[in-house]
Amino acid sequence: MTFKKKMLCIGAGYVGGPTMAMIAHKCPQYKVTVVDINPKRIAQWNSGELPIYEPGLDEIVKATRGVNLFFSTEIEKEIRECHIIFVSVNTPTKTFGAGAGMAADLQYWEKTARQILRNAESDKIIVEKSTLPVKTALAMERILTSGNNNIHFDVLSNPEFLAEGTAIKDLKDPDRVLIGSRRSPEGLRARDELVEIYANWVPSDRILTSNIWSCELSKLVSNAFLAQKISSINAISALCEKADADVTEVSRAVGMDNRLGSRFLNASVGFGGSCFKKDILNLVYLCQYYGLNEVADYWKAVVSINDYQKERFVLNMMNAMFNTLAGKRICLFGFAFKANTGDTRESPAIFISKRLLEERAQLIITDPKALDNAKFDLEGLEGAISYIEDPYEAATGCDAIAVMTEWDVYPKLDFKKIYDSMTKPAFVFDGRNILPHKRLFETGFNVFPVGKPPMTHF
Numbered sequence: 001m002t003f004k005k006k007m008l009c010i011g012a013g014y015v016g017g018p019t020m021a022m023i024a025h026k027c028p029q030y031k032v033t034v035v036d037i038n039p040k041r042i043a044q045w046n047s048g049e050l051p052i053y054e055p056g057l058d059e060i061v062k063a064t065r066g067v068n069l070f071f072s073t074e075i076e077k078e079i080r081e082c083h084i085i086f087v088s089v090n091t092p093t094k095t096f097g098a099g100a101g102m103a104a105d106l107q108y109w110e111k112t113a114r115q116i117l118r119n120a121e122s123d124k125i126i127v128e129k130s131t132l133p134v135k136t137a138l139a140m141e142r143i144l145t146s147g148n149n150n151i152h153f154d155v156l157s158n159p160e161f162l163a164e165g166t167a168i169k170d171l172k173d174p175d176r177v178l179i180g181s182r183r184s185p186e187g188l189r190a191r192d193e194l195v196e197i198y199a200n201w202v203p204s205d206r207i208l209t210s211n212i213w214s215c216e217l218s219k220l221v222s223n224a225f226l227a228q229k230i231s232s233i234n235a236i237s238a239l240c241e242k243a244d245a246d247v248t249e250v251s252r253a254v255g256m257d258n259r260l261g262s263r264f265l266n267a268s269v270g271f272g273g274s275c276f277k278k279d280i281l282n283l284v285y286l287c288q289y290y291g292l293n294e295v296a297d298y299w300k301a302v303v304s305i306n307d308y309q310k311e312r313f314v315l316n317m318m319n320a321m322f323n324t325l326a327g328k329r330i331c332l333f334g335f336a337f338k339a340n341t342g343d344t345r346e347s348p349a350i351f352i353s354k355r356l357l358e359e360r361a362q363l364i365i366t367d368p369k370a371l372d373n374a375k376f377d378l379e380g381l382e383g384a385i386s387y388i389e390d391p392y393e394a395a396t397g398c399d400a401i402a403v404m405t406e407w408d409v410y411p412k413l414d415f416k417k418i419y420d421s422m423t424k425p426a427f428v429f430d431g432r433n434i435l436p437h438k439r440l441f442e443t444g445f446n447v448f449p450v451g452k453p454p455m456t457h458f
Helices: 016-026 041-045 057-064 075-081 106-120 136-144 167-172 184-200 212-243 248-253 276-289 291-320 348-358 369-377 391-395 414-419 439-444
Strands: 005-010 028-035 069-074 084-087 126-129 153-157 177-181 207-211 329-333 364-365 385-388 400-403 427-430 446-449
Touching: 005 016, 005 075, 005 106, 016 028, 016 084, 016 207, 028 041, 028 075, 041 069, 057 167, 057 177, 069 075, 069 391, 075 106, 075 276, 084 184, 084 400, 106 136, 126 136, 126 184, 136 153, 136 184, 136 212, 153 212, 177 212, 177 385, 184 207, 207 212, 212 276, 212 291, 248 446, 291 400, 291 427, 329 348, 329 391, 348 364, 348 369, 364 369, 364 391, 369 385, 369 446, 391 414, 391 439, 414 439, 439 446
Parallel strands: 005 028, 005 084, 028 069, 084 126, 126 153, 177 207, 329 364, 329 400, 364 385, 400 427, 427 446
Antiparallel strands: 153 177
């Protein structure tokens, strides 16, 4: 088959895989190839068991794979043959050197840029999909123009705005697609080529264009604002517990103000995921770099409140369970950072698990999709940890259940059966406020929600 254009995505992770699958699905006239240095991951993309769980992803991949969607480890070959390259490599927070704990670690991104420079034999459009600090496109331009091969590169910013668990829906019907470019004639032509791709299924009024620096910053700011909203309601949840208020009632009243909206106003054990904390700390580092220390302190407080909320959850457990957790069996319902994904990056369950082990509790972890990742995250920690997929079996003999992830299955469980199998007094700490608290209390549980008065039998 002859394709109109060939496009490549370097990086087959949570962003690259689903994004390119959707482009292939909506643009059958393009050949779309996804490459990665990890052969095991590519083998999984080519198998019946995809490396990530995302509702609706299986169907799209199966419909396009081998038709106009391909997964490969031949990175250098694909760079030579393609016209448009999406860069979707990992950009974690630095753990060393200047900016450790805040700045983005760009070593994988830079290696990719240099690999493109070495292997390109024709002009290319380079599209940043990874979440990157402001002015990263300028650094990429400098690397790509450092060769003497007379090849022209146009660098665009096209940040992803995907929420795990709804990524396919977000790709199919996005709030907006943002494309940043240089204002030069070449930059605008490259931008228009990318606009043409998305216009195959995205309405024109949702395709926004901007200068490249505004585009890069918009991604960081979007995630910072969302995390800020979560930290705000979580801070209020602590006050609600002291003042005998109900955070659900407060958030409902606040959310009906159309200036604020109701989304991201559910109090919980804390936010997780690969983006929120990383992007906020990146924003903090950027503000500090430009001497905006008061602005940096403001955004840093959003992360501090999230850390406080997780620690407060553990302390509430300890206070409720007679000031000691040593030797007690605690079952974590869920380990993924949110429902409908197996992703555990920055999941509050990691912090909670480590703290409970420090208090010498025994952990039993159950999750429908994230047990393998949980084992990896907690590998090497001292203490007793069991991983059991069946929540009924996991809760048997436990002193307490702590809900970490808002999986739909948990409110539907037979809690009378669970209560009868547990050590008494039995406790439930609902870190997501998803369980039927009154019914659990009537069953015999001592129930501790987030931001609401506890329901106890003593």
